[in-house]
Amino acid sequence: MIRFLVAYGSTRGGTAGLAAMIAAALTEEGCAADVRAARDVSTLAGVDAVIVAGALYAHRWHRHARRFVRRHQAALVRRPVWLVSSGPLDDSAAQQDIPPTPQVQKLLSRIGARGHITIGGRLSRDARGFPAGAMAKTRAGDWRDSAQVRRWVHSVVVQLEVAGQAG
Secondary structure, three states: OOOEEEEEEOOOHHHHHHHHHHHHHHHHOOOOOEEHHHOOOOOOOOOEEEEEEEEEEOEEHHHHHHHHEEEHHHOOOOEEEEEEEEEOOOOOOHHOOOOOHHHHHHHHEEEOOOOEEOOOOOEEOOOOOHHHHHHHHHHOEEEHHHHHHHHHHHHHHHHHHHOOOOO
């Protein structure tokens, strides 16, 4: 059985929820999945593959996701890794492939990640602070697409099976 770590950086809980969706889809695929806040991960011992999800704010990946990749770089380059960006507050990510931001592309290259996907974000109507509060007035909603998540997770598991890295 492939053991995944799904680490996430999230401020308002949308990306944490997306990480849980990814873990549920991995479990449906017959994998084990541990979901943890990126800032709380101290070791990658016992983990076969890693998915790092980071919320996007103004085209910048969440700082905890960035720090996780830098902190665990040596361990990540020895494992299959995929990066997930969560953020568009519309259905664009479900309609077309959205490439990683330059910042995320740099992290992808640094660790030799196998891939990246952008998935829609979530912003609650009662979001506080700037700019979230202002955006919530016109852009509140949930664009995390569970079917997109399941299709993508399936493709990740197939990549590992084809590469002969499945449990």
